[in-house]
Amino acid sequence: MKRISKFLFYFILIFLLASCNSQVNKIGNPNANVESLATGKESPKPYVKDVGNVDVLNTHGGVEGIERMQRFYDDMKSGVVSDLRIVSYTIEGDPIVTDLKYNGESLVVKNDNTRDEYGSGEIRTIKCGHLIEEINPTNTTYIATDCKDLPTGMNQILKLEYNMSQQDLFEIDLNYGEKLENEINTKTGEIKKENGTTEPFQMADNVKQELYKRLVFANYLDDKETFTSCDRPNAIKYNLKVYINGGDREISWKDCDESLYGLKFTKIANYIIAQTEQLQTEKPDVIVQGYVLERKDNTLLIGEELNKMDYEWMKDEIKQMDMNSFIFDFTELEGVPIEDYQPGDKIRATIDGSIRGSKPGRAKVKEIKKIN
The missing domain is CATH 2.40.50.140 (Nucleic acid-binding proteins)
Structure with missing residues (x-):
């Protein structure tokens, strides 16, 4: 019963945090993966007080530096010696540090709970064999397997949740163009074009689920202070407003922004725009x-x-x-x-x-x- 309560606890926590950040569903294409983040660019490393060299920061469902987690997984598959540091915050705001070290043959996982006021206060080192990436329609999990001295032989390293159906509300409003003259608004169900015409538009649920997944992988709730300003003449401007539960999140950038965040969000904007040119299936396969x-x-x-x-x-x-x-x-x-x-x-x-x-x-x- 203790384990069940823990899962219910985290479910409620993720739900509440999505609402407070002010911000499958049983239908859709569950095998539609987010485009590779291997762009040759990286986001700045996350800052955590009193913890150095953090690669990935997991803040109750919002993950910063996911491209480093993916690269570590790819390195392990290729037999490349690698290491990674992940910090996950507790509900009380205490950091738990997980260090991964792969020597080309096996994986060592070190869990440091000494900063967790309500935790065990211990550092535990576990020797494991492999790392798997398990992709489901509404979540992606990285799990260390063949771990010694663990009941299931497994240790969950990182989990991303992106189940749109768990949100009370998820809609977007994208404005784009040299003067932001085009608009795609799923909240009002309209498309406005630069010539002044307006058309109805209803985004299919499976498309919205995929869009929500892409936004989660882009860590859309984070403050994007790392967007790079660019002054190229005739640059396309973007303004994306995401309505999530009782709040909203607004992001602005240009297509000449070559930062990792800029590249991610330009791909997301292009995905939204492309959907307006495709037939939205009213009843996709369940x-x-x-x-x-x-x-x-x-x-x-x-x-x-x-x-x-x-x-x-x-x-x-x-x-x-x-x-x-x-x-x-x-x-x-x-x-x-x-x-x-x-x-x-x-x-x-x-x-x-x-x-x-x-x-x-x-x-x-x-x-x-x-x-x-």
């Missing part, structure tokens, strides 16, 4: 992705959006607790050759029609495949 928890009554019980660590602790808990105790969604899939699947298999299924009910929902499968 997708279920997750781990098989049980086979019963000719159905597969799926825990949606789980990562490998989530599955390991949930596989036993699910037999003892009501599903409403969990923050995750569950779906029973019908029309599946259940003999082809085992608990622990990760699947992606396209639904025939819609999902009926909840906790668990029930749905007929049109297509299904293993993805692990």
Whole structure:
């Protein structure tokens, strides 16, 4: 029960912080990845008082320096000796430092809790074998595996959440052009063009989910003081206003800004603009992705959006607790050759029609495949 409370706690925390920063969904394309951040540029290293050489800063869902995490993961896959320092803040604002060191063969994880007033006050070093990047439609997690002296042999290093459906409100207003004469506003459902004409526009939910993901990876809630001013004649200006829950966040830049943030947000703006030129599918395919928890009554019980660590602790808990105790969604899939699947298999299924009910929902499968 302690573990369940912890997950509920973090869920509520992320929800509240998104509202205070003033700022899948079951539909969409869950395999649509954010464009590579390998631009040859980096954001400035984060500053944390009394902690030096920080590469990645995780502030309750807002992550600064994610490109360094991705590069470390790529280096490990290539056998390149690397190190990384991650700082994650507790709710009380205390930094927890995680140092990763890869020597070309194995990974050493050092967790330093000495600055956490309510923590163990210890430094613990764990030897692990590998690092995996697990991408789900609404979250991405980096997990150290083959770790000694851990119950599941795994240690969660970093997790990014980008589930648009958990937000009460998510809309955008993009103005762009030499004089900001064009506008795309999903809040009013309109496009205004430089010639003065106005057209209706409704962004599809799967597109909004992908847009939200890209904004989270760009750490859009952070103060972007690192945008580079540029004075190129006829530069395209951008002004992006993001409405999130009860607040908003406004970002302005130009297309000649060659900083990492400038490049990221120009790509995001171009993605938004491109969507106005494409047909927005009103009812895209409903997708279920997750781990098989049980086979019963000719159905597969799926825990949606789980990562490998989530599955390991949930596989036993699910037999003892009501599903409403969990923050995750569950779906029973019908029309599946259940003999082809085992608990622990990760699947992606396209639904025939819609999902009926909840906790668990029930749905007929049109297509299904293993993805692990």
